[in-house]
Amino acid sequence: MIKIEDFSLAWRWISSSHGDFSKATLNKLNPLSEDQARALIAATPINFPVGAKRFDSTQGSELTRQWLKGLVNDSQTVTICWDQETALALPWIVFCDHWDDFCYPSSDDINLYLT
Numbered sequence: 713m714i715k716i717e718d719f720s721l722a723w724r725w726i727s728s729s730h731g732d733f734s735k736a737t738l739n740k741l742n743p744l745s746e747d748q749a750r751a752l753i754a755a756t757p758i759n760f761p762v763g764a765k766r767f768d769s770t771q772g773s774e775l776t777r778q779w780l781k782g783l784v785n786d787s788q789t790v791t792i793c794w795d796q797e798t799a800l801a802l803p804w805i806v807f808c809d810h811w812d813d814f815c816y817p818s819s820d821d822i823n824l825y826l827t
Contacts, residue, residue, distance in 0.1 A: 714743040720798055724813055731813040742801040744791065749799035752791060756823050773812050780808040784826055791825040 716722055716738050725731040725738060733741075744752075765783065769776040788804040792814055800814075804826065807814060815822060 714745065716741050716743060719743040719800065721794065721800070724816075731810065733810070733813075737806060737810075740802050740806050744799040744801060746797040749793055750796050752793050752799055752825060753796045753823065756793075769815070769817075777808055777811060780811055781805075789827045791827070793823040793825070794820060
C-alpha cells in the first residue's frame with residue numbers, strides 16, 4: 713500500500729499553497745500501484761462511451777460541484793487515473809467537494825472510474 717505522502721501528486725493536497733486537506737480527508741485518499749493504474753487505463757474505451765455525460769467546468773467551481781454531486785450516489789467510490797502510472801481511489805463525495813484540487817485546468821486529462 714502506498715502512503716499518500718509518497719504519491720507523486722500529493723503536493724496538491726498536502727501543501728498549504730494548494731489543497732491543504734485535513735488529515736481526515738487525506739486518510740480517504742488511496743493511491744494505486746503503477747500496475748493497478750496500467751490495468752485501469754488498458755480497460756478504458758477509445759471513444760467517449762455512449763450515455764456518458766459532459767459538463768463545461770468553466771461555468772464555475774460551485775456549479776461544477778453541484779453537477780457532479782447530482783450524477784451518482786454519494787456513497788460510491790471513484791478512481792482517478794491521470795496517466796498509465798498515476799491513479800488514486802477516494803470517496804465520490806470527497807472528489808465532488810474538492811474536484812478542482814484533482815483536475816487542474818489545461819494540465820490534467822483524467823479518466824474517472826466509479827464503483
